[in-house]
Amino acid sequence: xxxxxxxxxxxxxxxxxxxxxxxxxxxxxxxxxxxxxxxxxxxxxxxxxxxxxxxxxxxxxxxxxxxxxxxxxxxxxxxxxxxxxxxxxxxxxxxxxxxxxxxxxxxxxxxxxxxxxxxxxxxxxxxxxxxxxxxxxxxxxxxxxxxxxxxxxxxxxxxxxxxxxxxxxxxxxxxxxxx
Numbered sequence: 001x002x003x004x005x006x007x008x009x010x011x012x013x014x015x016x017x018x019x020x021x022x023x024x025x026x027x028x029x030x031x032x033x034x035x036x037x038x039x040x041x042x043x044x045x046x047x048x049x050x051x052x053x054x055x056x057x058x059x060x061x062x063x064x065x066x067x068x069x070x071x072x073x074x075x076x077x078x079x080x081x082x083x084x085x086x087x088x089x090x091x092x093x094x095x096x097x098x099x100x101x102x103x104x105x106x107x108x109x110x111x112x113x114x115x116x117x118x119x120x121x122x123x124x125x126x127x128x129x130x131x132x133x134x135x136x137x138x139x140x141x142x143x144x145x146x147x148x149x150x151x152x153x154x155x156x157x158x159x160x161x162x163x164x165x166x167x168x169x170x171x172x173x174x175x176x177x178x179x
Contacts, residue, residue: 007053007054008053013050013053016062017046020062020063020066021042021046023063023067024042024045024066024067024070025038025039025042027067027070027071027074028041028042028070028073028074031071031074031075031078032074032077032078036136037077038074039136039138040136040137040138041070041073041074041077042070043138043148044073044137044148045066045069045070045073047148047149048069049066049069051149108169111169112162112165112166112169115161115162115165115166115169116162118161118165119158119161122144122154123154123157123158123161124158125144126140126144126146126151126154126155126158127154127155127158129143129144130151130155137151137152137155
């Protein structure tokens with residue numbers, strides 16, 4: 001039997017949060033072994049659930065749904081962390097003079113900084129707090145008095161912009177190499 005819940009009122013949602021947040025953080029921590037990451041994962045679950053609650057069919061009740069969703073988010077987090085570790089390992093031993101492309105990394109970094117300067121001020125501020133200073137999305141949202149979703153939007157938009165700028169930069173640099 002499918003039980004379609006009507007959208008929760010803010011008060012009901014707050015009660016739902018308070019009733020389950022500790023258990024969900026324990027579930028997340030048991031998988032990711034990082035308190036801050038576990039808190040972020042659970043926070044992101046609640047934000048997403050609030051956004052999609054009118055579409056969700058709770059066949060087995062909220063707790064079972066929430067635990068399954070948090071576990072899936074943990075698996076995604078662990079996969080992203082593993083990919084990042086593989087990339088870091090693959091590139092950690094390279095020195096600028098060993099760069100297989102022949103591109104001077106210092107010049108590349110200067111040009112990336114110039115590309116970053118083209119971003120809107122708020123986006124750049126969010127991006128720097130996240131990538132350079134290591135703040136969590138919730139911390140950035142609190143510090144800048146914006147929503148976590150706004151932080152996510154700025155991060156996503158910043159990466160898309162930098163991918164485009166870096167691709168153009170890389171093509172320019174490759175074309176300037178002696179043949």
